[in-house]
Amino acid sequence: MRQLVFIQALLLFVLASPEPSGVVARAAESEQISRSEWPNETNTGVSPSAKLTPSGDLVADQAGMTISGLDIRGRVYIKAPNVTLTDSRVTSASFYIVRIEPGVTGTVIKNCEINGVGSGNDGSYGIVGQGTFVANNIYKVENGIGVSGSDTLIQDNYIHDLLASGSPHYDGISIDGGNSNIVIKHNTVINTHTQTSAVMIDNYFGPISNVEVDSNLLMGGGYTVYSSAQFNGGTVGGVSFTNNRMGKGKWGYSSIVKNVPVWRENVDHASGRLVGPR
Template sequence: MTKYNGSLHITEDNAVISNMEVTGDIIIDAKNVTLSNIKLISNTEWHVLRIMEDASGFTLKDSEIDGRGLSDNGIYGHGTFLRNNIHDVENGMTLWGPSSVQDNYIHNLRNGKADPHYDGIQVNGGQDIDFIHNTIINDHDQTAALMLENTFGGLRNITVDHNRLVGGGYTVYIDGRKGGGSVDNNTIKITNNEIGGGHWGDFSLYDNKPILSGNTGLGASPETPPVTPETPTTPETPTTPETPTTPETPTTPETPTTPETPVAGKATNGNDALTGTASADKIDGLGGNDTIKGLGGNDVLKGGAGNDVLDGGAGADKLDGGTGVDTASYASAKTGVTASLADASINTGDAKGDTYTSIENLRGSSFVDKLYGNSGANLLSGGAGNDLLNGGAGADRLDGGAGTDMASYAGAKTGVTASLANAAINTGDAKGDTYVSIENLKGSGYADKLYGNAEANLLEGGAGNDVLNGGGGKDVLYGGAGADDLIGGAGADTFSFKALGDSTVSVSGRDTIFDFSGTGGDRIDLSAIDANTAASGNQAFNYIGNAAFSGKAGELRTVKGASDTYVYGDVNGDGKADFAVHLDDAISLHKGYFVL
């Protein structure tokens, strides 16, 4: 788990961060950010995790927030919160926008300031909020396990279902007197919960009449509480809240890890995790940001509304994302796959036979994958393995993941400019593309300009008169067909030639190396070219320095001029060069500078 100290401000859309321990706070100021398996240890008195108003599509899952008794709020904002452990804060969550809160454990509320106000969860005005299957314990005898107020907006479309809500002055508190907007009682549903342990009682509703049904009490609590509470508006707060040494053990395990799995094919309008069978399943996620796994069989998976992840598993699957930004995932595949949003007929592995409708993104396996986007803006995530990612047209995000990964523009209809060091200069199909964990670039069949970065890169030009510039690092430059300009940049670089046509005797197809430094570790690699076409197998060249060809196949010679140097090879023994390479400087070459 990576460790980070300080405030982490996330401003990049679609960022995915996992397996990190942060001592500080996190601010989410971008769309569709996902945090998973995060341990967040507070060093702030305010919000340990804050989601800004415009940061839609945020998800926190399988994580822990430890406020250390310092912070007002564990979470402040809106989003999707799944299977998190939140403790040692004054308020577990303060929400004010559309949210899905499921399978979380909020407990051990504490804050060292003089006048704390403890709530497991506060809603200070909001709509389209679901609380499903959470355990929330406020072991103080003031305020609430769940508090709904209209301080900054009205309250509507709020579902509280199958939770365990414990403690506080009142366990469930609804106050519509704050003036921020109306309370739509007909859309506030509190159902099938286990509620109790409030110092003054289970409910304080202040003339509100939400829908109540199926709730059971830890103590005697009426299904329909008094319209006007007999207790004061603000319960008396003890000077020192009485904190039990050991809180009552919740029915739900203290750290839920796996959400209750619905029956295949059935779902809610919340954020569901749905799993099929080894047979042919039909599963519809309905609303919410769903994760649907088909397993075996020829499945039909429909995400419905929301940003969904569909993993068909083995079999020829129909993946329909519905509305939102949806992902076809092959993360569960046991071998690498080829998957194409533009032409699914080329798919292989678990992707073979799959078809896509309203799918914007692809996620590969832990093996060697080839992922192809379409004309839209795609996110291609390779995962582990040495992957090839080809986004096609559109502003794509290419994330190679672990391994040595390539961004490819093969198939582009015009030449491209693509830079790993500065993607802002990209043109053609590469325009708008961004790179994460991409080491290599492959060009189109036209004239391309490819730029590496400070790391070790492989640049492949393909056909066309290309310009390849490795930048820093130990790079490999392979121009392919056409008259290519090759610039290694800093580092010990290799200039690779694999066929006679890669660099011809004619200037129209001859490559030029601009910064060759044999003493600096640069090499010219000719090992893939058969030096003697009359003999079987791949023969190595015989370096003869600046001597003339003798009529023997396989000879390699150099000619040094006043400002240029040429390398010539004879593969058929006719005493004439069959290929040539131009070096744009007068260089004394030696046999050791070649890989023969």
């Protein structure tokens, strides 16, 4: 009888015990995170003080030129190295809204608002190419940023409200092969659809090497992030997902196929709990 009472008391103690301190700490951390710490409509895009001049389609074909303060109703095509596009609004239903010609380096796109309209824009990309993309507000496109090339920094951008006509496969950021040395850091990428991803990394067009996905807020899609070597484009290596906050996609947080990325300190955004790779 005394043994039964002891067992019952022990069970009551276990059931009443608090969660491990690490879990509690992570949940508390989640509650403390302010929206202002993440890229959003108030801290990305055109500076509030900027005065915009109307413009149509724009071709940047002079090396080192800076384009600033334009309200562009049409496409931007960057054909020369070391071009900077800043403090401008670009509105277009084009397939490529801002396109950097393959092989062109040194492009900087910063503090721009890129609006893909959301209709008549099958397959659209907000930005496609390689370069430095910082603090842009990108929306109503099928794909926010498509990296075509290497040596690219994607930081502090707000990619959201993905919307396209046709039969879209939504990706916030897509890296589809033939890429190396990519850093994706401190962006907000929200895909409210049940497909495809916030960040897609795959070898469809070629091998992948050295892609760092760190300290982002990544939400939704079928899987929130992909790192896939399922195609015949070559190997996928040097991929890392670290310190990201994730909102679970329809099927899970990640789809990892035929490669082994680094996965460290990624947490569920709502609960603060650590999440593992699939």
